[in-house]
Amino acid sequence: MKPKDIQLKLMWRGASQRLAFVETEKMNVYVLQVMSILQQSYCSPNYLYYLLPGEPKTIREADGSKSQVVLVKDGEAFRKLWEDAVQNMEEAIGQLRQVQTYGVTASRFLPYVSMLPAFAAIRALVKALPAERRLGAQRKLRKWYWASVFTSRYSGSVESTSARDFLDLKAWFDDDEAIPGAVSEFERRFRDIDFANETKSGTSIYNGIFNLLAIKGAKDWINGEIPSAEKLDDHHIVPASWGREHLGGSRINTILNRAPLIAETNRHVIGDRLPNQYLPELMTDNGREHVLAILESHLISAHAVDILIRPNFGPGDFDDFIAERRSTILSAIEDLLIKERLDLPLNLRDLDARIEKIELALRKCIDEELAGDASAIPHYVADKVEERIQKAARRQASSGDDDFSRLSRKLEYFDLRELQDLIQAKTLWPLFNESFGSKEGMAIKFGQLAELRNGIRHSRSVSQIALKEGEAAALWFEGCLKTRLATPV
Template sequence: MVAGARDWVSGNIPPHGDLDDHHIVPASWGATNLSGNLIHTILNRTPLTAETNRNVMGKNLPNAYLPKMMQQNGEAAVRATLESHFISPAAFNILLREPFTSADFEAFIAERQRTIQDAIESLLIKERLDLPPKLRELDTDVEFIELRLRAVIENSLEGEVELLPSHVAQRTTERIHRAERQNAALDGQRYTTLAGKLEYCDLRELQDIVAGKTLWPRFEARFGTKESLATKFGQLAELRNGLRHSRSIDEVTRMEGEAAILWFNHTLAK
């Protein structure tokens, strides 16, 4: 739960006592399509509320229950929520495959393992476990907003990489190239997509995409005015920088950051 895993239907962080250990791909499917106990691997499990586990997922495959969730809550929100469970966009797309085969299951498990390993490394490097509980909760909230922003941008731009502002595209390409040199196993194909490139955008670059002159009409109905958007991005960025760089956070920064979190949660839920 360090990543602030949210319930797949409500989008809230559920109380610990209300959690069920859920198979993402159902055990009943694994019993007839996989050998051994592979279906029960921890990489195919995640904590969810009892209601979501039993009444929404049940014995259905992800390619059956995820489209229903997207229809109810919107694709951007569902993708962002699943990312809080270390289910990357690539893993999400694998789960939607039709038909879903044993090879797809193995691909999903491999991708989720990579995502979790990256998250553990990131957590240790950032030393976020040393944050006080309240600040760690705020850090989780900020990260969730970043995930939802990426999903909203990808959806609004309809996956078209060419629509990225030139300076954002250049910076992300440079970062991806550096990452590829450092990690030969990096999935280069994924990072040619808009979703992949957005993973290498910082918070201010996400703001530049949304508020850019040519792209703003795609976002205006959701965010209102550029002025209010800039204010909230500024408050969120100030809080985020304090959290991620182990700086002291005064009460004003914390309260303004909390207000920005509430605003973004409301705005991104539209």
């Protein structure tokens, strides 16, 4: 690029230290890809050519005619775009290193290096949005990021995937209903992820779980501190030596049998001992509840601990432990990433989960009282959500789950206030009067619960009054719906 008055090697030397956290020899190319995505939405090698200052690019107009444009006017414009791309990449890496949000504590735990150009370019889109829209866009960005990690989206043709995701996220930022296919697929199929066969460190799913453990604040089992990246070991919960003797193959190396601990704990305190040898000692010395709390930060449930400390631990016990931990990790993915409770304080996170259970119980109550008859919904209530249902039906037509005629299916698209409208409809209220008492009293409780829920889910501040009234309303609904909350909904 010297003929164009661009000394790219010199420019890269000036930028390389700013991006040194990520260990890759392709970072200079990734910076160019960020430039290309932001200028022309594509970043394949052929498109990078058009970043040359003064280089014309032929484009096809909407009417089919062709014209030429110059993306980069001169060397000065190139240097400005380069600096912007470096800045965007630096900020993107900084965000990924935010433990509470993305959990990348070291370069070796980055799920995809090749995903960086798309992530940085999409973040640049967010920064360019009006201030009032950025918070919602950031949430969409995070959901896309985790969907990409846990579906191994960037394991194939990276350039075309980056371009498609950039355009999809751009559309989603402008239209809440334009949910990218990658996100929808993740939400539908995340429970099918084969964690048991994720046995090689460094894959996106393997590293994604380690990131999730970092977000959860996984603590060392001996000193109770969160391990620093440079002191962290990838610990086998059930020892690898035991696995070689009793399991064979690589099953013992699954991410479901791994935990981040400091090297001293892993190598010198625990060593090759089975958990049923050292966990009882820890509980005796520190108390069972304290030890369980630390293990819970690793997404190891109390039931999983009980499995680990079984006497005569054998292959069947190992399978039981793996199944239980898989269930716990899936619940964490659903709770923190899909239902987006990651940013909430613990008290609001728990309240949000309670409100969701109440909504599910309300839908079950309505479905049962109406005997599954969707035609019983008053038209003025149904009309409010029909457009939402139709959009969902079109979006999910290819998934095979398109029976939107069932009442239970329709009710999934009713929000809290619409459920209230349905229950208190004149023709239906006699069915619910016994469960909820007076219509006026119920309306007050719906209002209090809805205010709290909206504050939580739209990232608005929640006043102490709204919090207390919302908590009281949640208790009231839990009392009214006690039998339905006690059974799966």
